[in-house]
Every structure is written in C-alpha cells, then in structure tokens.
Amino acid sequence: MELLLAILIGILFTAAVYLILSRSLLKVILGTSLLSHGAHLLILTMGGLGGSAPPVLIDGVTDFADPLPQALILTAIVISFGVTAVILVMAYRMYSVHKTDNMNELRGNDEHD
Amino acid sequence: MNMINLLLFPIIIPFFFAMILLFFKEQVVIQRVLTVIGLTLSLVASIWLLVTVKAEGIQTVTLGSWPAPFGITMVSDMFSALLVTTTILITFFVVLYSFQSIGIERERFFYYPAILFMITGINGAFTTGDIFNMFVFFEVLLIASYLLIVLGGEKRQLRESIKYILVNVISSALFVIAVAYLYSIVGTLNMADISVKIAEINQPGIISVLAILFLIVFGIKGAIFPLYFWLPGSYAAPPIPVLTLFGALLTKVGVYAITRTYTLFFVHDIGFTHQFLLVLSLLTIVAGCIGALAYFDLKQIIIYNIVIAVGVILFGVAQMNTSGLEGAVYYLIHDMLIKAALFVLIGIIIYVTGTSNLREMGGLIKSHAALGWFYLIAAFGLAGIPPLSGFIGKLLIVKGGFEADNAFGSIVLLVSSLVVLLSVIRIFIYAFWGPQNPDYPLPVTSKRTYRQLMAPAVLLVLVTVAYGVGTEWLMPYISDASDVLRDPSIYINAVLKE
Numbered sequence: 046m047e048l049l050l051a052i053l054i055g056i057l058f059t060a061a062v063y064l065i066l067s068r069s070l071l072k073v074i075l076g077t078s079l080l081s082h083g084a085h086l087l088i089l090t091m092g093g094l095g096g097s098a099p100p101v102l103i104d105g106v107t108d109f110a111d112p113l114p115q116a117l118i119l120t121a122i123v124i125s126f127g128v129t130a131v132i133l134v135m136a137y138r139m140y141s142v143h144k145t146d147n148m149n150e151l152r153g154n155d156e157h158d
Numbered sequence: 159m160n161m162i163n164l165l166l167f168p169i170i171i172p173f174f175f176a177m178i179l180l181f182f183k184e185q186v187v188i189q190r191v192l193t194v195i196g197l198t199l200s201l202v203a204s205i206w207l208l209v210t211v212k213a214e215g216i217q218t219v220t221l222g223s224w225p226a227p228f229g230i231t232m233v234s235d236m237f238s239a240l241l242v243t244t245t246i247l248i249t250f251f252v253v254l255y256s257f258q259s260i261g262i263e264r265e266r267f268f269y270y271p272a273i274l275f276m277i278t279g280i281n282g283a284f285t286t287g288d289i290f291n292m293f294v295f296f297e298v299l300l301i302a303s304y305l306l307i308v309l310g311g312e313k314r315q316l317r318e319s320i321k322y323i324l325v326n327v328i329s330s331a332l333f334v335i336a337v338a339y340l341y342s343i344v345g346t347l348n349m350a351d352i353s354v355k356i357a358e359i360n361q362p363g364i365i366s367v368l369a370i371l372f373l374i375v376f377g378i379k380g381a382i383f384p385l386y387f388w389l390p391g392s393y394a395a396p397p398i399p400v401l402t403l404f405g406a407l408l409t410k411v412g413v414y415a416i417t418r419t420y421t422l423f424f425v426h427d428i429g430f431t432h433q434f435l436l437v438l439s440l441l442t443i444v445a446g447c448i449g450a451l452a453y454f455d456l457k458q459i460i461i462y463n464i465v466i467a468v469g470v471i472l473f474g475v476a477q478m479n480t481s482g483l484e485g486a487v488y489y490l491i492h493d494m495l496i497k498a499a500l501f502v503l504i505g506i507i508i509y510v511t512g513t514s515n516l517r518e519m520g521g522l523i524k525s526h527a528a529l530g531w532f533y534l535i536a537a538f539g540l541a542g543i544p545p546l547s548g549f550i551g552k553l554l555i556v557k558g559g560f561e562a563d564n565a566f567g568s569i570v571l572l573v574s575s576l577v578v579l580l581s582v583i584r585i586f587i588y589a590f591w592g593p594q595n596p597d598y599p600l601p602v603t604s605k606r607t608y609r610q611l612m613a614p615a616v617l618l619v620l621v622t623v624a625y626g627v628g629t630e631w632l633m634p635y636i637s638d639a640s641d642v643l644r645d646p647s648i649y650i651n652a653v654l655k656e
Contacts, residue, residue: 065328070320077327084334091342114341117290121334124297128330131304132323138308139316151317 050090057083070136070146074129081125085118092117164210165217165234167203168242169281172196176274186265190257193270197250200277204243211239212635216642216652218287226654227351233287233653237487237639241284241414244491247621248406248498249277254614255502256399258607259509264309264397272309273403276302283411287653289340290347292415293333296379300326303408306400307392318395325388329378336371343368350653353422353646361426369424369431373416373438380412382472383442386465390449393464394457398505401457405464406498410490413468417475417486421643428478436476440567442469443574450581454516456504456589459581460497463540466578467493473571474555475643482558483640488629489551492539495625496548499536499618500582503529506611507589512601516585521594528612530590532619537586539622541579547626548575 057079064076092114100112140146175196182188211217211234220229234242253273260269279299286292304326308319341347343364344355356365377385393404416435424431442465449462471493474486506529508514510522523530535546542548552575559568594600625632642648 065324073324077324077331080328080331081334084331084338087335088338088341091338093342113347114338117337117341120290120294124294124330125327128297128301128304128323128327131301132320132327135304135308135316135320135323138311139320142311142313142316151320 046094047090050086050094054083054086054090057086068148070139070148070151073148074132074136077132078125078129081121081129085121085125088114088117088121161210162217162219164203164207165219165232165239165285168200168207168246169278169285171200171203172246172274172281173278176271176278179271179274180268183268184266186262189265189270190253193253193274194250196274197246197253197277200246201243201250204239204246207234208236208239208243208635211236212638216649218653227346227348230291231287231348231350231653232285233350233649234285235639235642235649235652236635237417237642238284238414240487240491240635240639241410241494242281244494245277245280245284245407248494248618249273249403251614251618252399252402252406252498252502255402255505255611258610259505260397260399267309268305269309272302272305275299276306276403276407278302280407280411284414287349288347289349289352290337293330293337296333296411297330299408299411300330303404306403307396309400310397312395315395318392321388322392325378325392329375332371332378333375336368336375339364339371340368348653349418349422350650353650354654356423357426365424366427366430369420369427370434372419372424373431373435376412376415376419377438378412379409380416381409381442381465381468382416382438383445383465383469386442386445386468389465390458390461393461394455398501398508401461402498402501402505405461405501406494409464409468410494413471413490416472417490417643420475421478421483422646422649425478425646432476432478435472436564436567439469439472439476440570442466442472443570444469447574447577447581451577451584454588456508456514456516456585459585460500460504463500463578463581464497466574467497470552470555470571470574473567474551474558477555477558477562477564478644479558479561480637480640480644481554481561483643484636485551485554485556485558487639487643488554488636489548492547492551492622492625495618495622496536496540499615499622500533500540502611502615502618503533503536504585506608506615507533507585509611510600510603510608511589511598513598516588518595518598519589520592521590523590524594525600526608528616530586532612532616533590534586535623536619537579537582539619539626540582542575543579545626547622547629550626550629 061076061080064072092111096110098106098109100109217234220231276299279295282295381389446462446465471486471490474482539546542552556568
C-alpha cells in the first residue's frame with residue numbers, strides 16, 4: 046500500500062512540475078494545487094499507513110492508526126484551499142489588467158515599466 | 159501573578175486588534191488610533207517578556223496543558239524574545255510613517271489589519287517550538303503579505319505579486335514535504351523532541367538530506383543564493399512602507415528558521431551541512447554585492463543590500479562558535495533596524511524628488527540637509543563604521559570566522575563591507591551632492607508632510623545609533639541568545655523537563 050501511494054505521489058509531483066514549468070498562468074496554478082495534493086498524500090504516507098483500530102483509548106487495542114498525520118493534513122488542506130482561492134482571484138485581476146496569461150510576456154523590469 | 163501565558167501576548171494582541179479593525183473599514187482615523195494602541199500594548203508585552211526571559215530563563219507554554227512533546231509548545235528564549243521586540247518596534251515606526259505616505263485608498267482597504275495579521279504570523283514563527291506550527295505561522299504571515307504586496311492593484315504590483323505568490327506557494331509545499339519526511343524519521347513535531355531524537359539515531363545520511371531540504375525551503379523565503387531570484391523584482395513593486403516591512407522583517411523570518419534548525423536539529427554532521435551553508439552564504443554575499451553596484455535605482459540598491467546581509471548573518475551561523483553566533487544574533491537585529499531606517503529614508507528621498515532613478519537627482523543637501531545627514535548616518539551604520547551597530551556585528555562574525563579557520567570567508571566578508579559602503583555612498587553622492595539637475599526640477603511637495611515623514615525616520619536612525627553605542631549594555635542579552643543556539647540542551651531542558 047505504501048508503495049502504491051508512493052508511485053501515485055510521484056505521478057502527482059511529475060504532473061505538477063510539468064504544469065508549473067508551462068507558460069500559461071492558469072496551468073501553473075493547477076500545477077501548484079497538484080503539488081500540494083502530492084504533499085498532503087506524502088504526509089499521510091510518511092506517518093505510516095495501517096493501524097486497524099481508531100486512535101481511541103480502549104482496553105486491549107494495540108494496533109491503532111496514527112492520528113497526527115490526519116490532523117496535519119487537515120490543516121494543510123485548509124491552508125492550500127485558501128491560498129489557491131487567493132491566487133485565482135489575483136490571476137483574474139492580473140489578466141484583466143495585463144490582457145495576457147503568458148508568463149513570458151509578464152517579465153518586465155524597471156526599464157520596461 | 160502567575161503569567162505563564164506572557165509569551166503569547168505579542169502574538170495575540172496584534173491578532174486581536176487586527177480582528178477589531180476589520181469592523182472599521184471606512185473609519186480611517188479609528189483604524190490608525192487602534193493600530194497604534196495595539197502596537198504599543200504589544201511592545202510593552204514584548205519588553206516585559208524580554209525582561210522575564212532575562213531574569214528567569216526560557217519561557218515555555220504547551221497549549222491545552224498537554225505534556226510537552228504531545229501538545230503544541232510555544233518557546234520564548236532570548237533569541238526569539240529579542241526578535242519579537244525588534245519586529246514590533248519596527249512595525250510601530252513604519253505605521254507612523256504610513257500615515258502620511260500610504261494614501262487613504264489603501265488605508266480604507268484593510269492595510270492596517272493586514273500589517274497586524276502579518277505581525278501575528280512573524281511573532282508566532284519566532285516563538286513557536288513546533289515545526290508544523292511554524293509552517294502554519296509562515297502561512298499566516300504569507301497570506302497577509304500577499305494582501306500587502308498587491309494592495310493598490312497597480313499594473314506592476316499585479317504582475318510582480320503573482321510571481322511572489324507562486325514562488326511562496328511552491329516553497330510552502332516543499333515545507334510540508336520536508337516536515338513529512340522529518341516526521342517519518344523521528345516521529346515527533348516538537349522541536350526540542352526532534353533535536354533529542356535526531357541525536358539518538360546517530361545521524362544517518364537522510365538527516366543531511368533533510369538539512370538541505372530545509373535549507374531550500376527557508377532559503378527561498380530568506381533569499382539565499384541561488385534562491386533569491388524572485389526578491390528584487392517582487393520587493394520593488396509595493397509602496398515604500400510595505401517594502402520596508404518586507405525588507406526588514408520577512409526575509410529575516412527565513413534567516414531565523416535556518417538559524418534555529420541549523421543550531422537545534424542539524425548539529426551532528428557540521429562538516430557537511432554547515433560547510434554547505436558557509437559556501438552558500440559567501441555566494442549570497444557576492445551575488446548581492448554585484449546587484450547592489452549594478453543598479454541606478456534607489457530601491458534596487460537597498461534591496462540587494464538585504465541579500466548581502468542575509469549572507470553575512472548566515473556566515474556567522476555557519477561558524478558554530480561563540481563569536482560567530484553572537485555576531486549573527488547581533489547583526490540580525492542590527493540589520494532589521496538599519497534596513498527599516500534606510501528604506502524609510504529612501505522613501506522620503508523618492509517623495510521629495512518624485513523619482514527613484516539616481517541619474518535624475520542631485521543637490522538635495524541644499525534643500526533637505528537633515529535628510530542628507532540622517533541618511534549618511536544610516537549608510538555608515540549599514541556599512542559598519544564604528545561606533546555604529548554594523549561594526550560590532552561584523553567584528554564578532556569575522557572574529558568567529560578566523561577562530562574557525564575560515565580566513566578566506568572572513569576576508570570576503572570584509573571586502574563586501576567596502577562594496578556595501580560604496581553602494582550606499584553612491585546614493586549619497588548622486589542624490590545629495592553637486593548641483594540640482596536642471597532637467598528634473600523638484601516637484602512641489604508639502605513641507606508639513608515632509609516633516610511628518612521625517613519624524614519616524616529620525617527616530618529609527620536614533621534607535622540604530624543607540625543600538626550601536628549601547629552595545630555594552632545589550633551584550634548580556636545577545637550572549638544569552640547565542641548561548642541557547644550554541645548549546646541545544648538549554649533549549650531542550652527548558653521544553654521537556656517540566
């Protein structure tokens with residue numbers, strides 16, 4: 046199961062890197078959200094899968110799931126959700142002012158302003 | 159009175175006032191008054207904390223009264239207490255400066271709440287003793303900084319802030335990945351406990367990999383070579399008060415995180431990790447020097463000086479001896495203060511000349527003598543001319559470098575001081591000396607606004623002078639801070655033995 050998830054995470058990271066390196070801003074944003082999905086799954090996998098019982102203190106239960114990675118994932122998901130919303134709004138505003146979402150046309154430095 | 163929650167006040171007071179401010183969107187006067195009150199209260203709390211830490215040692219509180227490695231621990235040692243106090247002090251002056259310079263439109267769109275939320279995140283990141291909690295506080299300060307960098311919605315701001323956000327989102331994802339790997343190895347998130355566990359498992363190679371991964375994560379935020387590429391463009395976009403806060407505070411959070419992890423976690427394979435940090439810090443200095451000399455734009459020159467300072471501080475950290483660490487702590491606080499002073503001063507220069515291009519300036523000393531002389535003091539402080547504060551920090555760092563047999567690096571650092579001096583004196587020569595440039599007459603500006611802008615700038619410069627001249631009295635605090643960095647067991651005992 047760990048191996049399977051590791052492969053899945055690898056595929057997510059590959060796709061994320063491919064998208065982040067593209068020129069279109071929208072694809073870059075999709076890439077960052079794939080990257081954060083991969084990172085979240087990585088937390089879960091790194092915490093160790095398995096554990097047959099829920100992490101509640103009951104007599105006789107020794108093999109229980111680790112609750113901490115789940116708490117971490119929840120926090121990280123909420124944060125990445127909020128940040129993605131912010132980026133999408135900013136990308137839209139940027140698009141409506143600059144009339145382009147091609148990162149190559151968004152270079153510019155002081156001389157070009 | 160039993161005040162175990164004292165160390166939370168500098169985090170919670172700004173947070174509380176930020177929430178209150180959200181209800182007064184249109185009443186700018188109320189917002190200004192409440193912001194000043196909130197920052198004053200936070201400053202009092204942080205100074206109280208500083209005194210308590212000095213008298214009673216490291217303060218810790220584990221939230222929810224869980225025993226130490228299980229709950230989220232907040233730890234205030236001298237290093238973090240000093241940084242928290244400096245952060246609030248600088249924000250206080252920058253807010254005073256904003257009254258006249260940021261403009262009513264930005265004030266009406268959550269400018270002050272964003273600053274206070276950012277301070278919450280910064281102070282939290284300085285204080286937390288839990289590595290995942292540090293990630294959360296990083297996000298708090300980053301989201302507030304996303305608002306501050308784009309606030310105003312100018313064409314250039316929108317273009318640069320989208321890059322700033324993307325770089326930070328990717329670095330945050332890497333932070334989560336690094337924490338996940340660390341958790342799989344040591345099975346804990348409490349920073350003191352991580353330090354103990356890493357010492358127990360005898361330094362397998364994966365710990366060195368993690369050290370580099372954390373260096374990449376914090377290096378993107380703290381702008382070390384070669385990860386500083388995003389900084390000059392993004393920082394030049396927002397208006398001066400925001401640039402001041404970013405330049406003085408945000409990169410320093412990254413530097414703090416590198417210092418903390420490299421003195422608490424990754425201390426068992428110094429030959430590799432700290433050598434790596436040393437080489438990168440020297441390259442950072444060189445890259446910053448090239449940038450600082452290459453531009454004729456006021457903002458860019460000082461922005462590249464941020465990169466140089468990051469290199470200098472990390473060079474001190476990489477020595478891992480008393481002088482080096484004392485120097486790094488001293489120089490970190492010096493640099494926060496002096497960068498705030500310099501950014502505010504060049505903000506005034508830009509206000510009175512109407513441009514940030516050095517070629518279009520000249521002869522300001524005739525019309526604005528006070529500005530010129532205070533700029534010169536700040537510039538000398540940055541370059542490290544005794545008795546100003548830059549000198550003592552660099553002296554200690556260079557001393558640490560020679561003690562650790564890094565003569566070459568120390569000489570690079572000394573030469574870089576000359577480049578820093580040259581880069582800031584170029585501003586003085588172009589802007590203040592010579593005749594007024596006839597092609598670019600000064601725009602009409604109000605004397606009253608100028609005086610109100612000068613007040614916080616003068617106070618900040620005086621604070622930096624006092625920091626340099628008063629080193630004798632401050633040194634016990636600085637050496638308390640560096641003791642904890644040099645000997646992780648002080649930190650571990652304070653957190654776990656309760």
